[in-house]
Amino acid sequence: MASISASSLSRGVASSCPRARMRLEQQFSLLRIGPAHITNKPAGSQILAQTRYRSEQIHRPEPPERQLVPASLANTSDLEMDAILEKYTSGALSESSQSGSDSEGIGGGPAAVNFQQLRGYARAVPLSPSYFTRAENFTDRFLALQDLFRRYSKLPKLPLQEMDRVAWMSKDKFQEIFHESVKNSVYQRYLSMMKTLHRINPDLKPAAVTEFLREFIVKTNFDENLPKPQTVDKFGRALGVGRRKESVARAWVVEGTGEVLVNGKSLSGAFARVHDRESATWALRSTERMDKYNVWALVDGGGTTGQAEALTLAVAKALVTHEPALKTALRKAGCITRDRRTVERKKPGHLKARKMPAWVKR
Incomplete structure (x- = not known):
């Protein structure tokens, strides 16, 4: 249909304007074979020469060959390469200043350097092979x-x-x-x-x-970072601090007859359970010093079991201040090492830390 329309329309406009006929032929040729084959030939001969597929191959320009490093510059050191670049750059500057005086006067700026005169291929080489790594x-x-x-x-x-x-x-x-x-x-x-x-x-x-x-x-002086040793004050008291779970205990130990006061109460008044009372005085019992020292303690936070075990650590630390030789025996009895276990947190969807609700089928 394109050929019929082109011939009929071209005959109609041939007598009026030859240029209009040529422009019309070009527009119809664009519909058939594209802009690469627009010619000034008559429409009839052009249409007869066309087929369904293009018979001519499109010749694309070949990419320019890659410029390699000349053999004369392959083993050139950095200092020699800098000298060569300076030489070519100064030569390019002198030539451009002589030949480009007109452009310099128009723009008002210095003439551009023609780096294409450099026959070598120069690039910056990283100093480290790890230059492109993250660190x-x-x-x-x-x-x-x-x-x-x-x-x-x-x-x-x-x-x-x-x-x-x-x-x-x-x-x-x-x-x-x-x-x-x-x-x-x-x-x-x-x-x-x-x-x-x-x-x-x-x-x-x-x-x-x-x-x-x-x-x-x-460079570090390890003697400066050592903790200060605990000493006995002028009243003969040694202070020890212990922690367990959420409980904190401070105990003052002084030589005496074996009296123990916790928050101003007797041992049985502060701890109703026998297990808690034994835990509070375990440091004195394990070293057979129950009747040689008096203990006055303040406990706070947590429950009775946590307070009793915190008091064990506090009394043991104060006892070591009085008698450093007892540290080995107290460590074997488990009184010096702090127990860092705490309550496991409750999880969403659980009844407790690990307890799950009963599974129901329906």
Whole structure:
């Protein structure tokens, strides 16, 4: 239908305007074969030459060949490359200043540098192979540490008792210095390998290991961080503080005849259960000091069982202040170590922490 319309319309407008006829033929040719085949031939010969499919192949321009580094510049050092770039840049500037004076006067700015005169291919090479990783500084050090660990981890090591105490750089400090985020698990592996290398016998430890570990060892005076020892005051009292669950107990122990007051009450008045009374005085009973010391205690929070067990820890700490030699016996009796167990929280949909409601079919 396009050919019939083109021939009939072209004959109608041929006598009036040849240019209109040519424009009309071009528009109908666009409907059939597209703009790539528009010609100035008559419509009849053009339509006869057309088929259902395009017989001619579309020739696309080939992409330009990639410019490679010349062989003369392949092994050039950085200093030599800088000299070559400066030479070509200065030459391009002089030529552009001589030939482009007109454009410089029009725009008012300096002439552009023609960098196409550089025959070499220059690009910035990252200093580190880990440049494109998430944590460049940490990855470089981690790979170096793995290499040292692979080579020297089998060397003889000293026992832990003979090693000097050292403080290692924390993860937060590392992130503050290098501004990189590191996972806790990865940093713990990092510290584990460094501690293993640190245990190598100093007579056999390579200099590379010592130099690497020096960056992560923090100078610390451990004597300054020790807690202050408890002492007996001028009244002969020793204070001990203990906690259990939600309960807190403070006990003042002084040499006496074995009297115990809890919140101003006797032991039986403060704790009705026998088990709680025995727990409160277990530190004195296990060391056979029940009749040699008096105890005045304040307990708060929680229930009676928690208060009694908190009082056990408080009395034990105060007793160690009077007699440090009893610490081993009290530890064996379980009076020195704090019990950190707490009540498990209730979950949604449960009756208690773990108890579920009865299952009903319907």
